Amino acid sequence: MSTTVYVPGDSAVRSIGADDVARAITEGAAARGLDITVVRNGSRGLLWCEPLVEVVTSRGRVGYGPVTDLDVASLLDAGCLDATTGATAEHPLSVGVVDEIPWLASQTRITFQRMGVIDPLDWDDWRAHGGLAGLQRTLTAGAVEVIDELVASGLRGRGGAGFPAGIKWRTVAGAEADQKFVLCNADEGDSGTFADRMLLEGDPFTLIEGMVIAALAVGATRGYVYSRSEYPAANDTFRRALEIAAEHGVIGGDVLGTGVPFELSLRVGAGAYICGEETAMIESLQGGRGMVRPKPPIPALEGMFGKPTLVNNAMTLATVPMIVADGGAAYSKAGYERSRGTQIFQLAGNVARGGVVEIPFGLSLRELVEGYGGGTRTGRPVRAVQVGGPLGAYLPADGMDVALDYESMIAINGMVGHGGIVVFDDTVDMAEQARFAMEFCAKESCGKCTPCRVGSTRGVEVIEKIQAGIDRSANLVLLDDLCELMTDGSLCAMGSLTPLPVRSALRHFGEDFQR
Amino acid sequence: MASRRTAWSADEGERVLRGLHEHDRLVLPALQALQEEFGYVHPDAVAMVASFLNVSVAETHGVLTFYHELRTAPPADVVVSLCSAEACQASGSRALRDEVASAIAPVGGRSADGGVDVVEVFCLGNCAFGPAALVNERLVGRVDLDRLHGAVASAREEARA
Numbered sequence: 001m002s003t004t005v006y007v008p009g010d011s012a013v014r015s016i017g018a019d020d021v022a023r024a025i026t027e028g029a030a031a032r033g034l035d036i037t038v039v040r041n042g043s044r045g046l047l048w049c050e051p052l053v054e055v056v057t058s059r060g061r062v063g064y065g066p067v068t069d070l071d072v073a074s075l076l077d078a079g080c081l082d083a084t085t086g087a088t089a090e091h092p093l094s095v096g097v098v099d100e101i102p103w104l105a106s107q108t109r110i111t112f113q114r115m116g117v118i119d120p121l122d123w124d125d126w127r128a129h130g131g132l133a134g135l136q137r138t139l140t141a142g143a144v145e146v147i148d149e150l151v152a153s154g155l156r157g158r159g160g161a162g163f164p165a166g167i168k169w170r171t172v173a174g175a176e177a178d179q180k181f182v183l184c185n186a187d188e189g190d191s192g193t194f195a196d197r198m199l200l201e202g203d204p205f206t207l208i209e210g211m212v213i214a215a216l217a218v219g220a221t222r223g224y225v226y227s228r229s230e231y232p233a234a235n236d237t238f239r240r241a242l243e244i245a246a247e248h249g250v251i252g253g254d255v256l257g258t259g260v261p262f263e264l265s266l267r268v269g270a271g272a273y274i275c276g277e278e279t280a281m282i283e284s285l286q287g288g289r290g291m292v293r294p295k296p297p298i299p300a301l302e303g304m305f306g307k308p309t310l311v312n313n314a315m316t317l318a319t320v321p322m323i324v325a326d327g328g329a330a331y332s333k334a335g336y337e338r339s340r341g342t343q344i345f346q347l348a349g350n351v352a353r354g355g356v357v358e359i360p361f362g363l364s365l366r367e368l369v370e371g372y373g374g375g376t377r378t379g380r381p382v383r384a385v386q387v388g389g390p391l392g393a394y395l396p397a398d399g400m401d402v403a404l405d406y407e408s409m410i411a412i413n414g415m416v417g418h419g420g421i422v423v424f425d426d427t428v429d430m431a432e433q434a435r436f437a438m439e440f441c442a443k444e445s446c447g448k449c450t451p452c453r454v455g456s457t458r459g460v461e462v463i464e465k466i467q468a469g470i471d472r473s474a475n476l477v478l479l480d481d482l483c484e485l486m487t488d489g490s491l492c493a494m495g496s497l498t499p500l501p502v503r504s505a506l507r508h509f510g511e512d513f514q515r
Numbered sequence: 516m517a518s519r520r521t522a523w524s525a526d527e528g529e530r531v532l533r534g535l536h537e538h539d540r541l542v543l544p545a546l547q548a549l550q551e552e553f554g555y556v557h558p559d560a561v562a563m564v565a566s567f568l569n570v571s572v573a574e575t576h577g578v579l580t581f582y583h584e585l586r587t588a589p590p591a592d593v594v595v596s597l598c599s600a601e602a603c604q605a606s607g608s609r610a611l612r613d614e615v616a617s618a619i620a621p622v623g624g625r626s627a628d629g630g631v632d633v634v635e636v637f638c639l640g641n642c643a644f645g646p647a648a649l650v651n652e653r654l655v656g657r658v659d660l661d662r663l664h665g666a667v668a669s670a671r672e673e674a675r676a
Contacts, residue, residue: 012641015656047643189638191600197640229584230596230639232652265538270547270582273637287541288574289581347643349605354643377606386601390637422642424605433601440600440637446581 002035003083006054006061008116009040010201011233012194017068018051024072025053025081036081042202044116045356046103048374054098055080057087063098064091103353103372108334108342111319112195112358114203120237123244126205134321135209135250139258141324143217147173150217150320152328154340159185159276159313160388160417160493162339162406165320168310171300172218175308180220182211183285183304186227186314187269187276190389192348192420195356196314200227200234203318204241208264210317212250213324215262218310223264225314226281229271238266273390273444277492278311280446291446292492313418315344336362339405339416347373349386349422361416366400369423380425384433384509388417390440391497393504394433413504415497430509435463437501445494452495455486459502466513476513479506523557532567540568542578546585555586591625591632592674593667596649597658600638606645614660619667631667 007022008014022038029036046052052065053075064075071093079085080094095101109115118125126132138146151166172180184207188196199207211223227235242264246252251264267285269275275284279293282304303309319341323331332340339361345368347354352374359368369375369385376382382397387404393414395402402412409416424433438459447453459482465475483499490496506513521527531552532545539548545564549556556579565575579585597612599622612622612635620626620633641647644656650666651673 011654012644012656015641015647015654016644188640191638192602192642193638194640194642228640230636230649232649233654234640267544268547270543271584271636272582284543287543287545287578289577349602349642349645351643390601420602420642422602422605428605433604436601436604444637 001083002037003081003086004037004039004056005081006039006041006056008043008051009120010043010198011231012047012198013043013050014233016050020069021051021053021067021072024069025076028072028076029081032076034076034082039119041118042116042120042198044098044104045112045198045358046101046353047355048353049095049101052095052098053081055083055086057083059087060097060099062086063095063101064093065095067093107358108360109358110322110331110334110342111315111344112203112356113322114206115198115356116202118203120202120204121240121244123205123248126203130325131205131321132209132250134324135213135256137324138213138216139256143173143219146213146217146324149324149328153323153331154328154335154338155316155319155323155331156339156406157313158315158319158343158418160415162416165312165316168300168312169214169218171298172220172308172310175301177308179222179305179307180218181304181307181309182214182218182220182223183281183309183311184211184223184225184314184317185276185278185281185311186225187281188228188231188314188418189273189276190391190418190420192386192389192422193346193418194348195344195346195419196227197231197234198356199314199318200231200238204238205245206321207314207318208241208245208250210320211264212255212262213320214310214312214317216255216258216260218308220310221261221263223262224285225264225266226275226285227266227268229268235266235268242266273440274446274494277494279492281311282309289446292448292494294491315418334360336360336403336405338407343404343416343419345404345419345421347421347423350376350378350425351423352377361405362403364400365395365402365404365421368404368421369400373421373423376423376425378425380427382423383426383428384424384430386422386424386501387420388415389420390437391415391493391500392417392420393500394430394508395504396508399508413500415500430505430512431463431467431515434502434505434513435460435467437498437505438463441494441498449489449491449495451486451489452491452498455482455490455495456498458482459486459498463502467515472514476506520554521552523553523560525559525563527552528557528560528563529567532564542568542570542575543582546575546579550585553589555589558587591630593631593670594651595619595631595633595663595667596636596639597622597633598637598639598641598645598647599635602638602642603645603647608646611646611658611660615663618660618664630671
């Protein structure tokens with residue numbers, strides 16, 4: 001009897017040896033005359049347990065992890081990688097039935113319901129796990145009902161701004177134009193985030209499905225996914241996914257026999273963080289410098305080449321198929337106050353159990369960092385946590401009892417952002433982190449507005465003076481003034497939010513600026 | 516990587532531009548296609564792209580200099596992109612960067628034997644396995660100097676193959 005064994009092909013897992021594990025299994029099976037089929041799935045997101053090898057048995061998918069190539073012989077010899085004996089085989093690396101691991105079982109996987117479960121480029125496998133249900137309902141229900149469902153779901157933009165997705169869709173749908181665009185922002189530049197990358201690699205058809213639904217709902221005929229050059233493996237996988245989707249008639253000249261065209265392609269950036277800002281992304285997609293545009297006009301009315309353009313984050317678009325298939329009310333049941341549904345949090349940095357935690361909004365940061373994350377990987381005390389990427393606030397260990405939802409985070413001068421949580425232990429120098437925030441802004445500013453372009457360079461200088469003990473109290477006043485100016489005067493979030501990490505470091509870790 | 520590259524010439528440059536898909540006949544995709552083919556954007560290509568797309572040389576130059584990744588000189592066989600963003604900083608990337616500066620080259624530099632360029636990038640999406648690096652197109656997690664040397668050695672072999 002043939003046995004199916006899953007070894008993730010996700011690039012993060014490959015970066016710590018998954019290919020060696022897969023090779024060892026194939027070679028070990030051949031040497032022993034065993035009939036094993038190795039499937040390269042995405043990652044389930046339990047990165048602390050990766051490489052996680054899963055075996056299909058009568059009990060379900062039984063897992064072992066973290067596995068190295070050196071462990072494979074003992075797994076084979078113990079009968080673990082066998083469909084029959086694998087159900088009861090014992091091994092020190094066994095984590096039991098993967099779906100029952102509390103870290104995973106306690107999550108609410110909606111957007112990531114197929115992540116790590118399926119073979120990412122196997123169309124039939126994807127269909128067997130509910131793929132295309134949302135698009136099929138779109139074809140029968142029609143655009144108005146789909147947008148109503150999206151509004152009812154309460155889904156808000158997962159890129160970080162948190163704008164209600166349904167309202168944005170309604171605006172684009174209502175705009176009159178000869179051409180409209182749907183753009184997916186997968187320019188996931190925030191440190192500590194990797195969910196978009198995992199999606200492109202682990203469940204690309206779902207993103208494509210979400211974009212086709214969007215196109216039909218708003219009346220767009222052309223779409224682009226804007227990804228990052230730092231994600232070469234994800235881009236390769238996604239290009240193949242586009243080809244396969246076209247073969248199945250989901251994209252191209254005639255979407256599933258409707259007579260409606262939707263051409264979709266991938267564009268890749270060239271190492272510019274600012275292109276994650278939606279108007280800079282549009283400029284980049286038009287082939288130019290990634291310069292931020294003033295708003296209004298909003299892209300929903302005047303976006304790509306001046307046409308009405310729907311811009312959504314990859315996570316937003318990948319959530320759409322489930323909302324349309326199961327209804328907005330079902331999605332809206334999860335969540336906290338005005339933050340409905342689930343957020344894909346990513347635990348990163350110096351954390352014992354890093355990975356993806358998809359849960360309803362409202363859990364406390366402490367439960368996420370200490371509960372799921374298990375504290376630091378180094379075993380030292382947690383000192384600081386940065387939430388929401390390089391423009392997000394640094395919070396101290398005693399400030400982690402905040403609920404993770406859009407409004408609660410704003411209330412403490414922070415933000416959920418794209419859901420990245422970066423953990424630091426007590427060796428971190430927070431004055432240096434503040435200096436880096438300004439340096440990053442100086443390097444990545446598009447240069448359009450003066451507060452960001454000049455302010456960030458001045459910010460680096462003034463923090464360096466404070467670090468060096470030069471006229472410290474006067475320079476701290478100057479830094480505060482500069483932060484206020486950048487916040488109030490910058491054109492986009494890059495310049496206006498860079499003060500967030502700087503000021504939070506000053507507020508919570510003032511002693512680091514007095515050394 | 517290097518072995519797959521075409522040597523720059525005006526004729527080859529024209530060929531790449533003519534091969535662009537209709538939707539990609541824009542400055543950034545054109546420059547990216549040239550870099551993909553030749554490993555860099557030859558300074559002579561700027562006027563060529565401008566003329567081909569009917570835009571100004573200034574606009575083309577502006578795009579070329581805006582994006583960190585576009586380069587105007589040939590890279591080494593192996594490019595090591597060290598992640599310098601916060602999640603990797605939390606996992607020791609600052610110390611690694613210093614070690615790499617002594618052992619291979621500082622950020623922005625080339626190794627003494629000319630075979631390896633070291634550049635910095637902000638986030639490779641491998642934030643739970645930091646420090647992370649990209650060695651040519653191969654992502655490496657939990658990087659220390661030993662693992663980096665190993666990845667560089669295999670990338671050099673691939674480049675020679």
